[in-house]
Amino acid sequence: MRLLKGARIYILLVIAVCCYAWYLTQKRFLIKHVLKLQTTDVRAKPNLAQLNKHHILDGKFADGSIKWTSNSEFDRIAETKNNVSWSSDESSWNFDNGNDTNPKRIYEWNETVVYQGLLPLVDQLDLNNDGSDNKPRIIFNRVGKCGSRSVLDIFRILAERNQFNMIESLVYTQKILPPEKEEMMAQVLSQLQAPYLFQRHMYHINFNYYGLKSPSYINIIRDPIARFTSQYYFKRFGDGFQQRTWTFNGTESEKYQTINDCVLNNKYECSQRRMFYILPFFCGNDPRCKYPTDWTLARAMENVRKDFKVIGLLEELHDTFLVLEKTWPTVFRGCVNLLMHPSKGQQLNRTAALTKAKEKPSPKVTAILKDQMALEYRFYNFVKSRFHALKRKLGINKSLRQTT
CATH class of the missing domain: 1.20.5 (Single alpha-helices involved in coiled-coils or other helix-helix interfaces)
Incomplete structure (x- = not known):
C-alpha cells in the first residue's frame, strides 16, 4: 500500500x-x-519577383529570409517552357496562362509549394493598389459553418463571368498561421494579379506589419448558437456530400448524444472554451487571440474597422449579396441573381451542404449557451449593427430587396 x-x-x-x-x-x-x-512595426522583405534562384539554400535564402519553395520545385517549373520561364535579367519568373483571350480564372493553391498550380503573380509588388479602382484585391477568410460553401459556388461562376482571378487554398484545417507561414501568405497575396478573390479558413493577417498594403477583407457570420449547433452535428453526421468518408472521433453513445445532453452534462466538447470560435478569425494570429478575453474582442473590432470592408450575415444573405454587388460591381455583378435563381446543380449543392440530423437547443440550453458565448454575441451584435448601417448608407431598403 x-x-x-x-x-x-x-x-x-x-x-x-x-x-x-x-x-x-x-x-x-x-x-x-x-x-x-x-x-517592430514594419519589416522590409523581398518580394517574389526579387528572389534569385541561384541564392536558394536548404531551408532559407542567402539573405536569411524564409524559403518559398524547394530547389526541385524551381527546377520543375523552369523546365516547363510553355508555362513559365526565368527572365533575361534573372530577377523574376515570367508566367504564361496560355490563351490570353480565354485565361484561366480559378486556381487551387497548395500552400506547401508557392507556385503550385502556377498562381497568377505580377512581376512587381503594386504597393499603391488599395483595391479602390476596378481591380479589387479581396480576401474571404471564411468562418466555418457559416454557409460559405454555397456562397463559393456562386463566386466561382462570377470569376468566369466577370473575369477576376479566384484563388482557393487546398489547406482546410490550419486556421492559425505560425509567423513564417503568415509572412509567406502576406507576400504571395500581395503579388497576385488583381482583380482577385482569395478564399481560405484562416485568421486575419496584418499586412501592414510586413510593410504591405492590406487587401480588402470580406466575411459572412451567423448567430453563434446556430453556428455551434451546426458544427456539433456536422462533426457527427457530415452533410449530403456522399463523396465524404465520414468518421467521428468518439464512442457510439457520444456520437448520438444530443447537444442538449452535451451542454447539460457539461461535456468538454460543449464547454465554454470550445465555444470560442468566431472571434479569432478577426483577431488574428497573435497567441493572445486564442483566449476569450476583452482584449481579444477589442482587437477583433479594431481589425474589422480597419480591414473588413464587408461582413455580412447568413441570416440576411440576400442583403449581403446586395451589399457586395454595390461595393464591388466589377467582381460581384450578378451575384444576387445567381442566389435567387440557382441552377439545378447549385440547388443540389445547397441541399447537400446542409448539416444532417440537427436538433435545436432547448430554451434552457440556449440560455446557458448565450451566457457562455457572451463575447461571441457582443462581437456578433457589433457586426450586425455595422452591417445594417452599411445597408442604409448604400440605400438598400425593403423596396430594393423586393424588386431585385
Whole structure:
C-alpha cells in the first residue's frame, strides 16, 4: 500500500513538473511575440519577383529570409517552357496562362509549394493598389459553418463571368498561421494579379506589419448558437456530400448524444472554451487571440474597422449579396441573381451542404449557451449593427430587396 501511495505521489510530481515546464515555455513564447510586435512595426522583405534562384539554400535564402519553395520545385517549373520561364535579367519568373483571350480564372493553391498550380503573380509588388479602382484585391477568410460553401459556388461562376482571378487554398484545417507561414501568405497575396478573390479558413493577417498594403477583407457570420449547433452535428453526421468518408472521433453513445445532453452534462466538447470560435478569425494570429478575453474582442473590432470592408450575415444573405454587388460591381455583378435563381446543380449543392440530423437547443440550453458565448454575441451584435448601417448608407431598403 505504501509503495502504491509513493508511486502515485511520484507520478503527480512528474505531471506537475511537466505542466510547469510547458507553462514556462508558452509564457516565454508569448512574451517574445508581444515584445516583437511592440518593437517592430514594419519589416522590409523581398518580394517574389526579387528572389534569385541561384541564392536558394536548404531551408532559407542567402539573405536569411524564409524559403518559398524547394530547389526541385524551381527546377520543375523552369523546365516547363510553355508555362513559365526565368527572365533575361534573372530577377523574376515570367508566367504564361496560355490563351490570353480565354485565361484561366480559378486556381487551387497548395500552400506547401508557392507556385503550385502556377498562381497568377505580377512581376512587381503594386504597393499603391488599395483595391479602390476596378481591380479589387479581396480576401474571404471564411468562418466555418457559416454557409460559405454555397456562397463559393456562386463566386466561382462570377470569376468566369466577370473575369477576376479566384484563388482557393487546398489547406482546410490550419486556421492559425505560425509567423513564417503568415509572412509567406502576406507576400504571395500581395503579388497576385488583381482583380482577385482569395478564399481560405484562416485568421486575419496584418499586412501592414510586413510593410504591405492590406487587401480588402470580406466575411459572412451567423448567430453563434446556430453556428455551434451546426458544427456539433456536422462533426457527427457530415452533410449530403456522399463523396465524404465520414468518421467521428468518439464512442457510439457520444456520437448520438444530443447537444442538449452535451451542454447539460457539461461535456468538454460543449464547454465554454470550445465555444470560442468566431472571434479569432478577426483577431488574428497573435497567441493572445486564442483566449476569450476583452482584449481579444477589442482587437477583433479594431481589425474589422480597419480591414473588413464587408461582413455580412447568413441570416440576411440576400442583403449581403446586395451589399457586395454595390461595393464591388466589377467582381460581384450578378451575384444576387445567381442566389435567387440557382441552377439545378447549385440547388443540389445547397441541399447537400446542409448539416444532417440537427436538433435545436432547448430554451434552457440556449440560455446557458448565450451566457457562455457572451463575447461571441457582443462581437456578433457589433457586426450586425455595422452591417445594417452599411445597408442604409448604400440605400438598400425593403423596396430594393423586393424588386431585385
